[in-house]
Amino acid sequence: MKGNFGIVDEIYYRASAKATKSSPPSLLIRSELRAFVEQQQYFFDMLWKKAIPAKQRIKEIEEGIKREFIETIQDPSETLDLIHKTISSATDEIMIMFPTARSFQVYEREGVLNLLK
Numbered sequence: 001m002k003g004n005f006g007i008v009d010e011i012y013y014r015a016s017a018k019a020t021k022s023s024p025p026s027l028l029i030r031s032e033l034r035a036f037v038e039q040q041q042y043f044f045d046m047l048w049k050k051a052i053p054a055k056q057r058i059k060e061i062e063e064g065i066k067r068e069f070i071e072t073i074q075d076p077s078e079t080l081d082l083i084h085k086t087i088s089s090a091t092d093e094i095m096i097m098f099p100t101a102r103s104f105q106v107y108e109r110e111g112v113l114n115l116l117k
Contacts, residue, residue: 013037087115
């Protein structure tokens, strides 16, 4: 491990960083600053919610199961590139839902619907 952190009773934050594998931590950070401790608690809670139990992950790897994920893409050009790649690589079926009539028109203008043909 490169380092670790802990929160004690939502009051104390402690963290350490390791420079080398065989040596004890060279740096120890401790804080009681409430806003900072709350921020670190939020960070920990977020990681905990997204964690995958080891047994489940090992089973997925052994069985060759690909994990599903959701990703938000903000850049319109990146979205179009992804749509083009997905349509080009589809082998069986494509199902598309357009959120608005305007988005349908945009994709039509960009040639996405021609790719489907």
